Amino acid sequence: MSQANDRAVLATEADNSEFLVFSLGDEEYAIDILKVQEIRGYENVTRIANAPDFIKGVTNLRGVIVPIVDLRIKFHLENVEYGGQTVVIVVNVADRIVGIVVDGVSDVMTLTPDQIKPAPEFGVTLSSDFLSGLGSLDDRMLVIVDIDKLLTSEEMALVDGASES
Amino acid sequence: MDIADFFDTFFEEAEELLADMEQHLLELDVDNPDSEQLDAIFRAAHSIKGGAGTFGFSVLQNTTHILENLLDYARKGELALRADLVDTFLEAKDIMHEQLNAYRNEEEPDQETYERICQTLQQIALEEIGQSLEAPAETTPSASTPAASAEATSADGSSADDASEANSTGHLKVALINVDDKDRFLLVEELEQLGNIESQSGDDKRYEVVLSGSVSADDIEAVMCFIIEPDQIDIQPLASGEMKTEAPAAQPEAQPTAEQETTPPASSTEQKASPSAPAKAETGDGQAKGKAKKAAPESSSIRVSVDKVDQIINLVGELIITQSMLDQTVSDLGDQTGANSSLQSGMSLLQRNARDLQESVMSIRMIPMEFVFSRFPRVVRDTAGKLGKEIELVTEGKSTELDKSLVERITDPLTHLVRNSLDHGIEMPDVRESIGKPRTGKLTLAARHQGGNILIEVRDDGAGLDRDRLLAKARENGLNVSDTMSDEDVYQLIFAPGFSTANEVTDVSGRGVGMDVVKRNIQGMGGRVEIQSKKGEGTVTSIVLPLTLAILDGMSIKVGGETFILPLSTVLESLQPNKDDMYAMAGDDVVLKVRDEYLPVIAIHEVMDVENAITDPTKSIAVIVQGEGRRYAMLVDELVGQQQVVVKNLEDNYRKVPGISAATILGDGSVALILDISGLHRLSRAKKEAAKPAKTQTMSFYKESEPS
Numbered sequence: 109m110s111q112a113n114d115r116a117v118l119a120t121e122a123d124n125s126e127f128l129v130f131s132l133g134d135e136e137y138a139i140d141i142l143k144v145q146e147i148r149g150y151e152n153v154t155r156i157a158n159a160p161d162f163i164k165g166v167t168n169l170r171g172v173i174v175p176i177v178d179l180r181i182k183f184h185l186e187n188v189e190y191g192g193q194t195v196v197i198v199v200n201v202a203d204r205i206v207g208i209v210v211d212g213v214s215d216v217m218t219l220t221p222d223q224i225k226p227a228p229e230f231g232v233t234l235s236s237d238f239l240s241g242l243g244s245l246d247d248r249m250l251v252i253v254d255i256d257k258l259l260t261s262e263e264m265a266l267v268d269g270a271s272e273s
Numbered sequence: 274m275d276i277a278d279f280f281d282t283f284f285e286e287a288e289e290l291l292a293d294m295e296q297h298l299l300e301l302d303v304d305n306p307d308s309e310q311l312d313a314i315f316r317a318a319h320s321i322k323g324g325a326g327t328f329g330f331s332v333l334q335n336t337t338h339i340l341e342n343l344l345d346y347a348r349k350g351e352l353a354l355r356a357d358l359v360d361t362f363l364e365a366k367d368i369m370h371e372q373l374n375a376y377r378n379e380e381e382p383d384q385e386t387y388e389r390i391c392q393t394l395q396q397i398a399l400e401e402i403g404q405s406l407e408a409p410a411e412t413t414p415s416a417s418t419p420a421a422s423a424e425a426t427s428a429d430g431s432s433a434d435d436a437s438e439a440n441s442t443g444h445l446k447v448a449l450i451n452v453d454d455k456d457r458f459l460l461v462e463e464l465e466q467l468g469n470i471e472s473q474s475g476d477d478k479r480y481e482v483v484l485s486g487s488v489s490a491d492d493i494e495a496v497m498c499f500i501i502e503p504d505q506i507d508i509q510p511l512a513s514g515e516m517k518t519e520a521p522a523a524q525p526e527a528q529p530t531a532e533q534e535t536t537p538p539a540s541s542t543e544q545k546a547s548p549s550a551p552a553k554a555e556t557g558d559g560q561a562k563g564k565a566k567k568a569a570p571e572s573s574s575i576r577v578s579v580d581k582v583d584q585i586i587n588l589v590g591e592l593i594i595t596q597s598m599l600d601q602t603v604s605d606l607g608d609q610t611g612a613n614s615s616l617q618s619g620m621s622l623l624q625r626n627a628r629d630l631q632e633s634v635m636s637i638r639m640i641p642m643e644f645v646f647s648r649f650p651r652v653v654r655d656t657a658g659k660l661g662k663e664i665e666l667v668t669e670g671k672s673t674e675l676d677k678s679l680v681e682r683i684t685d686p687l688t689h690l691v692r693n694s695l696d697h698g699i700e701m702p703d704v705r706e707s708i709g710k711p712r713t714g715k716l717t718l719a720a721r722h723q724g725g726n727i728l729i730e731v732r733d734d735g736a737g738l739d740r741d742r743l744l745a746k747a748r749e750n751g752l753n754v755s756d757t758m759s760d761e762d763v764y765q766l767i768f769a770p771g772f773s774t775a776n777e778v779t780d781v782s783g784r785g786v787g788m789d790v791v792k793r794n795i796q797g798m799g800g801r802v803e804i805q806s807k808k809g810e811g812t813v814t815s816i817v818l819p820l821t822l823a824i825l826d827g828m829s830i831k832v833g834g835e836t837f838i839l840p841l842s843t844v845l846e847s848l849q850p851n852k853d854d855m856y857a858m859a860g861d862d863v864v865l866k867v868r869d870e871y872l873p874v875i876a877i878h879e880v881m882d883v884e885n886a887i888t889d890p891t892k893s894i895a896v897i898v899q900g901e902g903r904r905y906a907m908l909v910d911e912l913v914g915q916q917q918v919v920v921k922n923l924e925d926n927y928r929k930v931p932g933i934s935a936a937t938i939l940g941d942g943s944v945a946l947i948l949d950i951s952g953l954h955r956l957s958r959a960k961k962e963a964a965k966p967a968k969t970q971t972m973s974f975y976k977e978s979e980p981s
Contacts, residue, residue, distance in 0.1 A: 154944040155835065156930055157881035158956070166927060168938045171591045175927040204926045267928055 124218050127243065129250060130197060130210040133185040137210075138217065138243055138250040143199045147213055150176075150194040160265055164209065169198065175266060177259070178209040201256045206266060208259075217250070219243045224252065237261075283324045284377050285576065290317040291370050292647070298362055299650040303354045311348035314362075318344055321369070332382045333372045339394045340365050352401050360658075361397065363651070365390050444471065448507040449480040579677065582637050589627075589634045590919040590938075596627045597940035635824060639674040642720040642729070645684050646671055649718060652688055656695045663702050663712055664695060669719035675727050679818055682798055683729070686791040690731045690814050691716065693788070698735030698812050708809070710734070722820075726800075726842065729816040738764055738806040764804035768792040799840075827918045827937070827947065830896065831911040832877045833886035838918055838937055838947045845897040845904070847912060852891050862961070865895060865906040872897065873954065876908040880932060880957045886910055900950025907953075920947065932956040 127138035148169075153176050155165040162181040166173050176196060180188045196207040227239040238258040243250035260267050294317040297310045318341040325334035340362065346352035368390045372382035447464060449457055457480055464470060464482055471483040603620050606613075646668045657664040675683070699705075699714030706712050717732040740763050747754040747766050754766070770789040795802050800818035819825070819842065827838035854866040855874070864871040874895070878886030887893045887910045895906045918937035923930060923946075934949035 152943045154936075154946065156933070156946070157883070158931065158960075166923070166936060166944050168942055168944050171587055171594075171921075171938065173921045173923060173926060173936045173938075173944060206926060265928070 124220050127217050127219060127250070127252065128197065128213065129215055129217055130195070130213045132180050132183060132211055133187070136214070136248060136250050137179075138219075138252045139197075139199070139255045141216060143201060143255050145198045145200050145205065148196050148198065148207075149192075150190055150196050150209055163265070167196075167207065169205065169207070172205060174198065174205050174207050176207040176209060177264065177266065180209065180211065182264070199255055199259070201259045202267070204259075204267075206259050208255075217243070217245060219245070219250075219252075227252075280328060283328055284373065287321050287324060287373055288370075290321050291366055291373070293317050295363065295366050295651060296647060298359055298366065299654060301354070301359060303356055303359060306347070306354055308348060311344065315341065315344040315348055328376075330372070330376050332384075332387050333369060333376065336365065336369055336372065336387060336390060339391055339398075340369075343394055343398060346398070346402055352397075358397060358401075361393055365394060445484045446509045447482045447484055448475075448509070449482070450507060451478060577637075579638075582634075586634055586638070589631050593627050593631055593919070594938050594940065594942060596623055598942060600624060601940065636674075638677045639820075640677050640680055641671060642673045642675055642680070642727075643671040644680055645675075645687060646718055646720075648684070648688075649691060652691060653695065653716060656692055660696060661701065662695065662699055662714060664699060664714050664716055667715060667717045669717065670721045673720040673722060673727060674820075675720075675818070676820060679798055679820075682794065683816070683818065686794045686816070687718075687729065687731070689788070689791050690816075691718070694731055694733040694735065694812065694814070698733040698737075700736055723817070727818050727820055729818065731814045731816075732811065734811040737808040737810055737812050738767070738804070739808060743767065760806075761803070764806060767804070768802065799842075825918050825920050825937075825947065826915065828896075828915055829913040829939075829945065830877075830909040831913055832881065832909050833883035835881070835883055836913065836939065836943075836945045837877065837881075837909075838945050839896065839898065839907075839950075840934075840947065841915060843898045843900055843950050845899055847894055847896045850890050850893070850895045850906070850908075855890055863890075867895075867897060867906065870904070872904050872906040874906045874908060875953055875957050877948075877953075878908070878910075880953055880960060898950050900954070903951070903954075905950060905954055907950075918945075918947070931959075 126141040128141045128144050129136055129138045131137070151167075153165040153167045156163060156175075159165075162178050164176040164178050166175050168174075178188065190209075193212050194209060195211075195213050196209055197213065198205060198207045223245065224241040224243050227236045227241050229236055238254050238261065240252045240254045243252050258264065294314050297314045297317075301307070301310055301314075318337050322334055322337040322341055325331075325337060343352065344362075347354055352358075368386050372387070375382040449460060461470070461473060461482060464484055469485045471485050473480070473482040475481045600620055603616060606616075649668070650666055653664050653666045694716055695714075699716065700708075700710075702712040705714065715734045717730070719728075719730045719732065721728055740760060743763050743766050744754055744756065744758075747769070750769070752766065752769060754763075768788050768791070792802055795816055795818070798818055800816055803815045803817070804812065805815070806812040825838070826841040828841050828844050830837050830839055848867070850865055856864050856866065856871070858864055863874040865874050866872075874890070876888075876890070876893075877883065878888065890908055893908045893910055894912060895908055896912070898905055898907055918939075920935045921937055921944075923933065923936050930946075932949055932953040932955075933946045934952070935947045936944050937947060939945050
């Protein structure tokens with residue numbers, strides 16, 4: 109083993125990123141694992157009146173009031189149900205803590221840069237602005253969401269001022 | 274260990290000293306100055322100078338040095354104090370504060386102001402005493418300490434002159450008692466800068482350093498006291514016997530200090546009490562300073578960042594919630610299995626302890642109103658001087674405690690109200706005399722607790738508000754007013770934006786900006802302002818504030834399956850509405866008649882889109898609430914009860930929500946929203962308007978109702 113080879117291995121390892129893979133309906137999505145604070149069940153959410161329907165309300169996360177967003181409603185999926193499998197991924201974006209409701213969390217994947225393909229122009233539901241790319245892993249396709257951009261975006265109405273601009 | 278570690282300690286200490294100095298200067302009676310106060314002012318200047326020298330802040334050191342010398346003349350009675358001299362001293366204090374801030378920000382202080390104030394102070398010395406003060410030596414920062422201090426002693430007065438001369442060739446034995454290695458190393462390093470170290474030896478218990486040079490015992494102490502306690506130093510002149518005989522008339526300055534350090538306190542107070550030469554008086558001060566230092570820093574208070582306190586408050590809040598969850602579980606268990614008495618009693622003990630803990634933790638954040646009031650003597654003095662008025666300031670209830678965050682936010686509005694009273698309220702001395710009032714106007718600042726609130730009053734015995742003029746002015750400004758308005762409503766007009774009845778705009782106030790800001794600020798703190806006034810007799814402006822922003826007395830209400838919290842301070846009463854008392858107005862509006870008053874009805878279930886709520890008003894409960902001076906009737910399903918809740922900000926992780934001021938966590942761990950009365954009313958109106966043309970989407974009025 110030459111040293112140069114070692115270094116090459118190290119370099120690629122540094123470029124690799126880990127993603128948390130979750131499912132919304134039949135589709136698989138992924139977000140940067142470093143944004144994820146914890147995963148918990150969906151319970152005890154207090155509704156906020158007059159908020160967009162995908163904002164389910166707020167919950168108590170060990171003394172911190174955290175808004176809960178249902179990405180299934182946001183992405184117009186059918187069969188939005190809340191059960192034992194329903195999971196909230198608590199993410200840290202822009203100094204805020206937000207919980208996102210998904211159908212389930214499957215696993216953590218490591219993707220090399222060449223496994224991430226640029227995202228094509230998408231339809232109206234999910235603007236490609238909010239995507240960092242598409243990850244291909246064997247025969248699976250992961251939609252890699254730029255969770256920072258998505259949650260601070262105007263249409264999420266999660267951040268003050270965003271809806272007024 | 275680096276000396277820079279002590280910078281912060283010095284900055285904070287110096288800031289306190291400056292504040293002390295200002296307070297004493299303001300209290301000083303120029304015609305008959307209290308010698309203890311003069312001493313206190315001098316001591317403050319002296320300590321700052323010592324510290325500034327140690328840390329190489331030469332500009333601050335030199336400014337303080339000149340001021341200190343002047344003060345020294347003043348306390349010896351050689352400089353007759355006058356109001357304008359005190360003004361200059363105050364200005365010098367301000368400049369020193371600026372310099373201090375500059376050093377804190379690692380900047381060089383403004384050279385121009387420094388030179389100007391030095392010149393002004395020198396001028397005073399020249400004119401009042403007829404001799405100029407020696408300009409402090411502009412040497413390298415740290416090396417300037419011994420030089421400047423030596424000059425300080427020489428400028429102290431004729432008797433001290435001998436002392437410093439005697440010392441200039443003297444040897445001092447400095448003993449460090451119970452100082453650990455780290456500090457000792459630092460201190461010896463310091464001593465090296467003050468003079469030549471001839472020899473050093475000893476251990477942790479007692480480490481002796483023999484120092485030669487021109488430095489006085491006082492200066493060594495002043496430098497050391499930033500690092501160790503005064504009782505840890507023992508300074509004795511070496512070969513002092515010869516010096517004593519040489520200068521018996523004026524004792525060397527170091528000598529009495531050393532004596533006092535070694536003699537028991539009883540005899541030192543004797544010395545202080547006995548009539549003595551100025552040199553002795555000064556050593557008495559040194560001792561007093563030492564004593565104050567001993568008592569003040571460690572035992573009475575510690576500095577903790579607010580973040581840490583807030584974290585504790587949060588955790589205790591969590592503890593309370595967990596405790597009430599446990600409590601619930603235990604009482605459920607008790608019902609089933611028959612009470613396990615030790616578990617039950619343990620729970621009630623836990624509950625009591627948790628509440629006590631919460632109370633004491635909350636009290637950490639509470640600071641007395643004195644912190645706010647202490648700045649007003651200066652404000653009043655400056656403003657009165659500018660306006661040519663004579664004002665006496667009285668403060669009441671200085672010890673009333675208030676949450677720290679509120680204290681910080683109340684200062685500005687209060688300053689504004691005080692200025693306003695001084696400018697518009699209290700008349701010119703001649704005018705006052707001509708209408709049979711004493712020439713000196715009286716301004717009272719008072720604070721006291723009232724229920725769960727704190728009441729702060731600004732009272733003046735001035736001209737009072739002129740109802741007719743206010744009304745006339747309001748019409749001029751195009752405000753909608755009528756002659757039948759209540760006095761209270763008329764007085765509230767002065768809080769309207771752009772409203773000023775002052776005939777001319779002065780330097781102090783009258784531009785009409787400000788009073789509306791005052792009101793907004795106070796409302797932002799969850800408080801309100803009220804004005805009572807009697808023409809010709811004065812005005813009382815009252816600010817009512819909650820004691821703390823972190824805890825709220827709430828009334829929990831149920832609508833459908835949801836629980837909301839109403840701030841108890843807004844709740845006036847509750848009643849079962851009668852069908853005959855409900856009147857429909859044009860459109861969807863409904864008013865409720867309560868004792869000859871028609872109140873707009875806000876149905877919570879409509880505004881908040883609650884399902885399964887009681888929709889028949891006569892079956893629900895009307896809670897009469899007050900918000901921003903207006904009353905509303907709120908329809909709710911059920912009143913659950915009164916409870917204290919910990920206020921949690923919604924905006925930390927989410928955003929402002931119309932109609933909701935904050936959130937809280939209930940005993941079962943779920944989140945309840947705290948209702949904002951005026952916000953709800955706006956929301957309800959916006960909602961009805963949005964509903965009129967067509968069923969618009971939820972999103973749209975969500976946007977519209979967002980207060981900008």
